Amino acid sequence: MLSIVVAATFTLFAFTTLFVLTCASGANARLFLFLINRVPSMSVSNDNYWIKPLEERHAWDILGWEYPFPYDFYNPSSDDHQEHYVGQFLNPELKFHAVLDSCGTMVGFCSFGSDGQVSGGDYSDEALDIGVGMRPELTGQGKGAAFFGAILDHALGTLNPEFLRLTVAKFNLRALKLYENFGFELKDEFSEQPSAVRYRILVRAAAGPV
Ligand SMILES: CC(C)(COP(=O)(O)OP(=O)(O)OC[C@H]1O[C@@H](n2cnc3c(N)ncnc32)[C@H](O)[C@@H]1OP(=O)(O)O)[C@@H](O)C(=O)NCCC(=O)NCCS
Numbered sequence: 001m002l003s004i005v006v007a008a009t010f011t012l013f014a015f016t017t018l019f020v021l022t023c024a025s026g027a028n029a030r031l032f033l034f035l036i037n038r039v040p041s042m043s044v045s046n047d048n049y050w051i052k053p054l055e056e057r058h059a060w061d062i063l064g065w066e067y068p069f070p071y072d073f074y075n076p077s078s079d080d081h082q083e084h085y086v087g088q089f090l091n092p093e094l095k096f097h098a099v100l101d102s103c104g105t106m107v108g109f110c111s112f113g114s115d116g117q118v119s120g121g122d123y124s125d126e127a128l129d130i131g132v133g134m135r136p137e138l139t140g141q142g143k144g145a146a147f148f149g150a151i152l153d154h155a156l157g158t159l160n161p162e163f164l165r166l167t168v169a170k171f172n173l174r175a176l177k178l179y180e181n182f183g184f185e186l187k188d189e190f191s192e193q194p195s196a197v198r199y200r201i202l203v204r205a206a207a208g209p210v
Contacts, residue, residue, distance in 0.1 A: 059089035128161035
């Protein structure tokens with residue numbers, strides 16, 4: 001019994017030390033990433049972003065985010081249905097995930113499935129819909145490729161889709177440029193009814209460079 005306790009304590013100590021070293025200096029990153037990638041439902045990219053199922057505290061954090069114009073379009077509603085929105089973030093069918101940096105700070109989130117669709121679009125073809133949102137204060141600093149690359153890595157590694165699909169507001173040239181850089185191509189354009197916002201549906205095959 002004593003030996004089990006000693007072994008467990010040592011293992012916990014070793015993981016904690018490894019985590020602290022990785023966080024503080026970037027040392028041992030490869031070993032750390034290797035170990036974390038063994039945990040089912042979690043993945044870590046080479047850029048040290050972890051993707052893991054979203055938790056309630058993440059949902060409440062996101063509900064407080066505010067983007068500057070014109071991206072305030074993506075601001076979460078501040079009405080009195082916050083509990084409902086948290087429930088949506090935690091709905092397993094929508095596959096919301098938190099994107100964390102190597103110290104566990106949430107840098108953004110993503111969803112895999114129907115939450116990435118917008119009413120009025122044609123989604124009759126089979127494809128995995130991806131939704132993404134980066135923490136507002138991190139946007140516009142050239143971090144998009146690493147962030148989105150980690151999300152794609154996770155989608156391809158855990159969900160095995162044949163095609164990937166994104167629905168993007170047409171005014172959002174920054175997101176469109178990012179997705180175009182990853183090989184996504186225009187499939188369709190439509191307006192959400194009754195609003196006049198135009199959206200683009202972009203698609204790419206799963207096979208190809210991430
Ligand atoms: C979309 C998002 C992930 C992009 O990440 P980011 O770190 O802000 O983007 P970057 O700064 O890396 O810019 C991405 C690309 O857009 C380009 N870009 C930036 N602003 C641009 C603009 N106004 N017009 C055209 N291109 C622009 C950048 O130069 C870069 O392209 P490059 O790598 O070829 O130079 C992030 O902004 C986000 O989540 N925003 C909040 C909500 C949102 O837009 N969600 C997407 C819904 S589909």
